[in-house]
Amino acid sequence: MRNICMNVSYDGTAYHGFQTQPSNNTIQDILERAVRSLTGETIKITSSGRTDAGVHARCQVINFLTSSPIPLVRWCLALNTLLPADIVVSGARQVDEGFHSRRHALRKTYRYTIRCGKHPDLFRRRQEFYHPTPLDTEAMKSSLLCLIGEHDFTSFCSLRSTKISNVRTIYTASLACEPMDPVLHSYAIHICVTGNGFLYNMVRIIVGTLIQIGEGKRPSTSMLDILDARERAKAGPTAMPQGLTLWEVLYNNDQFTS
């Protein structure tokens, strides 16, 4: 069997998340159907992690075992021909048979985008959360820094999570603003968080809390108290999914040799 690894970009707007569901309308379902059409095999796709309904990916990583002899250079073009326009695969490579795109992921980066100001950007409306009133981005920036390091993120985890440990390490957390758009009188705020793993809804709850800090509803020092409390109810609401994109997944390059 060959273990094929690929990058997948998707616009999550029309899908019920990554992981297979009875609705069959998930990224995994669509990808598995495309591989079946191409090879005749019923395969199971593993990803670096599920993304929720409405969440996007710039560079999700997947792998699957196949006995198909299709040459590596053909996989992407062949699958993209079978996939809808909002899912694109790129960068196919053959990896060790033991490689697992979730278990071997070292770091993941998520990006959340808020459009702040007078008017939304309709060309990016599916990838931005629109917030019409001003946000104190300096307060948001300093709050983000409190998250860096190893912490118990129970306060930033959905109550529906079934994970045993809520301890994760955040390596970097930053906020950057695009220049003001002169027509829309609004600007995009990009929040990027890189960690060794993320709990269910973790980035969206962090962003929901940051927005309350940016609105002045919570002091910028509250992030540490929320972490210490280890209680979901202490954090802010779960931010809307459409602003969130799985940006990048990093692996030890040794695992890509075969």
Added chain:
Amino acid sequence: MRNICMNVSYDGTAYHGFQTQPSNNTIQDILERAVRSLTGETIKITSSGRTDAGVHARCQVINFLTSSPIPLVRWCLALNTLLPADIVVSGARQVDEGFHSRRHALRKTYRYTIRCGKHPDLFRRRQEFYHPTPLDTEAMKSSLLCLIGEHDFTSFCSLRSTKISNVRTIYTASLACEPMDPVLHSYAIHICVTGNGFLYNMVRIIVGTLIQIGEGKRPSTSMLDILDARERAKAGPTAMPQGLTLWEVLYNNDQFTS
């Protein structure tokens, strides 16, 4: 009567162009319906120029006469509440009663975007024309320069045009490339053209010809011969509408006082 002028952005994907049609599915139809809902008046909207089906606008300019006493600061918010998510109005101002958004436009800029390389950018797929094989952008740049100045653009005008004169002035014409996207192995090419007016399909025929020059199917010197011929058949095909955006319309600022 008050003459109200506004900017309008729209994603043209779902519409049959700007100008009213029996289908009622045009930007003008939707805007006129929104004003009717708001004020009870049946008004007629004038724009800086029609855009074709599938063509977008970052900053189209419209105006209409109304007897509504709604204060200027309320117009945008009130209309945006009534408009679909792919049409946004901004920057309402009251102008001279004689102001006409088409007749008084001094300069218009269109931008056409081509995504060139291995994979399309699915997040911008509705605003980019995807071209998988390489393009000689230097040859395209030098061809664009031939268009600057006053010329008879008959070769770059749809045969369905009913205009009397095909002479227009192009003030600037440029091509700029974004950096290569490391995941998609593709990049965006933006072609911007500013002129005192544009004929039916003019920018799309210019771009269709430029693409043939970029593909090496025509020499970069062919632009002048095509202009001289004054014959539509001498130019390239009409490029697909989704890459085209009406970017900006300039007026003499004196016309905005009232």
